[in-house]
Amino acid sequence: MNKRAKFKIIENVKIAKDVFKMILEGDTKDIKNAGQFINIELESLYLRRPISICNYDDKTVTIIYKVVGKGTEIMAELKAGAELDVLTGLGNGFNLNCQGDKPLLIGGGVGTPPMYRLCKDLLASGKKPTVILGFGSKEDLFFEDEFKKLGVDVYVSTVDGSVGTKGFVTDVMKDLKDYTYFYACGPMVMLKAICGATDVDGQVSLEERMGCGFGACMGCTIKTKDGYRRVCKEGPVFGKESLIWE
Amino acid sequence: MGVNKDLSTELSGVKLDNPVIPASGTFGFGYEFTDFYDINILGSISFKGTTKDARYGNPLPRIADCKSGLINAIGLQNPGVDKVISEELPKLRKCFKKPLIANISGFAIDEYVHCCELMDKEEQVEIIEVNISCPNVHNGGMTFGTNPGAAAEVTRAVKAVTTKPVYVKLTPNVTNIVEIAKAVEAAGADGIVLINTLLGMRINLKNKKPVIANKMGGFSGPAIFPVALRMVYQVYEAVKIPIIGVGGIESAEDVIEMMLAGASAVEVGAANLKNPYACKEIIEDLPRAMEKYGIDNLKDIIGAAH
Ligand SMILES: Cc1cc2nc3c(=O)[nH]c(=O)nc-3n(C[C@H](O)[C@H](O)[C@H](O)COP(=O)(O)OP(=O)(O)OC[C@H]3O[C@@H](n4cnc5c(N)ncnc54)[C@H](O)[C@@H]3O)c2cc1C
Ligand SMILES: Cc1cc2nc3c(=O)[nH]c(=O)nc-3n(C[C@H](O)[C@H](O)[C@H](O)COP(=O)(O)O)c2cc1C
Ligand code: FES
Numbered sequence: 001m002n003k004r005a006k007f008k009i010i011e012n013v014k015i016a017k018d019v020f021k022m023i024l025e026g027d028t029k030d031i032k033n034a035g036q037f038i039n040i041e042l043e044s045l046y047l048r049r050p051i052s053i054c055n056y057d058d059k060t061v062t063i064i065y066k067v068v069g070k071g072t073e074i075m076a077e078l079k080a081g082a083e084l085d086v087l088t089g090l091g092n093g094f095n096l097n098c099q100g101d102k103p104l105l106i107g108g109g110v111g112t113p114p115m116y117r118l119c120k121d122l123l124a125s126g127k128k129p130t131v132i133l134g135f136g137s138k139e140d141l142f143f144e145d146e147f148k149k150l151g152v153d154v155y156v157s158t159v160d161g162s163v164g165t166k167g168f169v170t171d172v173m174k175d176l177k178d179y180t181y182f183y184a185c186g187p188m189v190m191l192k193a194i195c196g197a198t199d200v201d202g203q204v205s206l207e208e209r210m211g212c213g214f215g216a217c218m219g220c221t222i223k224t225k226d227g228y229r230r231v232c233k234e235g236p237v238f239g240k241e242s243l244i245w246e
Numbered sequence: 247m248g249v250n251k252d253l254s255t256e257l258s259g260v261k262l263d264n265p266v267i268p269a270s271g272t273f274g275f276g277y278e279f280t281d282f283y284d285i286n287i288l289g290s291i292s293f294k295g296t297t298k299d300a301r302y303g304n305p306l307p308r309i310a311d312c313k314s315g316l317i318n319a320i321g322l323q324n325p326g327v328d329k330v331i332s333e334e335l336p337k338l339r340k341c342f343k344k345p346l347i348a349n350i351s352g353f354a355i356d357e358y359v360h361c362c363e364l365m366d367k368e369e370q371v372e373i374i375e376v377n378i379s380c381p382n383v384h385n386g387g388m389t390f391g392t393n394p395g396a397a398a399e400v401t402r403a404v405k406a407v408t409t410k411p412v413y414v415k416l417t418p419n420v421t422n423i424v425e426i427a428k429a430v431e432a433a434g435a436d437g438i439v440l441i442n443t444l445l446g447m448r449i450n451l452k453n454k455k456p457v458i459a460n461k462m463g464g465f466s467g468p469a470i471f472p473v474a475l476r477m478v479y480q481v482y483e484a485v486k487i488p489i490i491g492v493g494g495i496e497s498a499e500d501v502i503e504m505m506l507a508g509a510s511a512v513e514v515g516a517a518n519l520k521n522p523y524a525c526k527e528i529i530e531d532l533p534r535a536m537e538k539y540g541i542d543n544l545k546d547i548i549g550a551a552h
Contacts, residue, residue: 003281003282003522004282004521004522004523041520041521045311046311046312046313046314046315046316046467046516046520047309047311047316047519047520048520071311087522208306208307209306209307209308209309209310210309211309211316211318211519212272212518212519212522214278214281214522215274215278216272216273216274216278216279216518216519216522217271217272217274217309217318217320217519218271218274218294218303218320218323219308219309219318219320220306220309221302221303221306221323222306223302228302228323233278
């Protein structure tokens with residue numbers, strides 16, 4: 001029942017330009033699915049900051065975050081040993097039931113992290129995922145090797161062409177023909193482009209500015225074909241078919 | 247320590263085990279919080295502002311973080327009064343057995359009246375909280391709350407269709423809160439709720455545009471506590487009806503301070519969003535704080551600062 005816990009930072013390291021990986025130790029029993037997120041209280045800030053779960057086990061959670069403002073700046077300064085007040089197991093997460101056995105996993109920028117745990121879980125359930133990672137430039141790239149170590153095919157695209165395919169994840173998708181489903185997380189423009197670029201079904205993970213992160217304030221509600229849905233509670237993962245692109 | 251402390255209070259004959267009530271809009275329809283704790287510990291619940299028709303509310307983003315608080319521009323998202331009654335309240339009833347406060351809103355007087363008539367029939371609803379103070383909707387909400395004549399008119403219209411106590415929730419965005427409070431009292435209000443959010447805004451330095459899509463929104467959280475306290479203090483001197491104090495409350499000490507100013511009960515808003523356990527922690531901490539300040543019975547301190 002209790003979803004708030006103290007977590008101790010055991011690692012907080014830079015892994016790409018402005019991007020950090022943090023490993024937290026604490027009670028993870030409320031985390032059920034890849035694609036769920038945690039909401040972190042930071043000293044001197046009023047609202048918590050939501051960050052996707054990249055990976056977890058019985059006692060640790062790994063997150064990857066990009067420094068974009070005050071909160072993530074504070075996070076980047078934190079040292080191993082420091083304690084954080086965290087709400088865990090928030091949101092629905094990805095549904096592993098997908099069509100066919102060849103799902104395509106697409107992560108853009110700091111939308112990549114939730115794809116890692118998803119990839120592991122899909123592999124464990126007998127699927128054969130392929131991964132596309134999209135970044136701005138070589139210096140933004142992270143986790144290519146981690147995905148490769150899982151034994152899956154990994155394609156990279158960068159906007160400036162400094163590594164992998166020059167362009168967007170959709171440019172890689174054009175050449176991949178035999179995937180049966182897709183999972184995606186990243187900027188809105190990327191998600192929209194992906195949904196337009198393929199006929200197969202899929203799930204996307206969205207981001208909206210949040211007040212609470214657990215369904216109380218209606219701060220994050222989007223309009224879907226199924227009605228109004230809170231990104232923090234009914235989401236952040238939505239079926240492609242339910243989304244309305246404006 | 248803390249044994250034999252009496253936390254109970256009363257609002258127009260409605261008995262509450264303790265004065266702590268989650269504020270409308272920060273607690274959904276209550277059941278979301280059963281993930282965190284048994285909500286029967288609460289004095290009551292003021293549920294999400296309900297309007298005649300379903301509303302999506304304002305475009306996103308509609309939340310902005312601030313020093314010591316947040317701005318919200320939700321714009322009264324709710325499924326409409328019929329669905330609130332047929333779907334939300336039955337879910338809430340399953341996990342909450344105490345009196346409820348129905349927060350209603352509207353864009354015209356007949357919409358307030360419509361919601362009130364329907365809420366009047368709900369057995370568990372023991373108080374109707376009339377929100378004439380929402381800063382996030384045009385042509386309604388706050389426009390009723392900034393004019394004594396209009397505030398009185400809504401109050402009279404709602405009073406005419408219910409026998410339940412009517413509490414009118416006022417906006418702090420006025421020059422003379424006492425004048426409005428007196429007007430709603432004269433129009434028959436059974437109580438007053440003070441305060442709703444203060445109109446505020448934030449600008450994103452990177453793109454140099456307002457953070458909130460609607461540009462402005464309602465500011466609340468610990469930063470507004472002194473404003474709320476001052477208004478409760480002023481209004482307590484001017485009216486005879488009970489007051490619910492709202493604004494920035496996050497501790498047992500804040501509850502005591504608000505009651506000393508004249509509140510018979512308090513509502514906790516923003517604190518629930520930062521810490522879902524806020525109300526529970528405040529209630530559990532009250533006996534300790536009462537002991538510390540030599541208080542045995544919370545009812546005794548209402549308005550004691552005057
Ligand atoms: C469900 C969810 C999962 C997320 N997962 C990750 C993740 O794994 N890694 C990661 O780096 N980031 C993630 N984010 C985004 C992250 O929450 C924001 O970058 C962070 O809150 C910014 O805080 P700040 O104080 O540093 O920036 P602020 O100073 O608050 O804002 C700086 C910029 O960040 C944007 N922003 C602020 N808050 C949010 C928010 N809640 N959602 C989206 N954008 C926001 C604003 O538009 C602004 O341009 C996630 C967001 C959500 C809602
Ligand atoms: C996200 C949010 C939504 C709100 N929605 C409503 C509402 O629907 N009706 C209402 O009367 N007040 C609403 N309010 C105002 C609160 O009930 C309360 O009066 C105000 O926030 C001040 O209290 P606080 O400082 O404890 O938050 C809302 C406040 C917030 C933060
Ligand atoms: S952030 Fe509060 S409901 Fe989603």
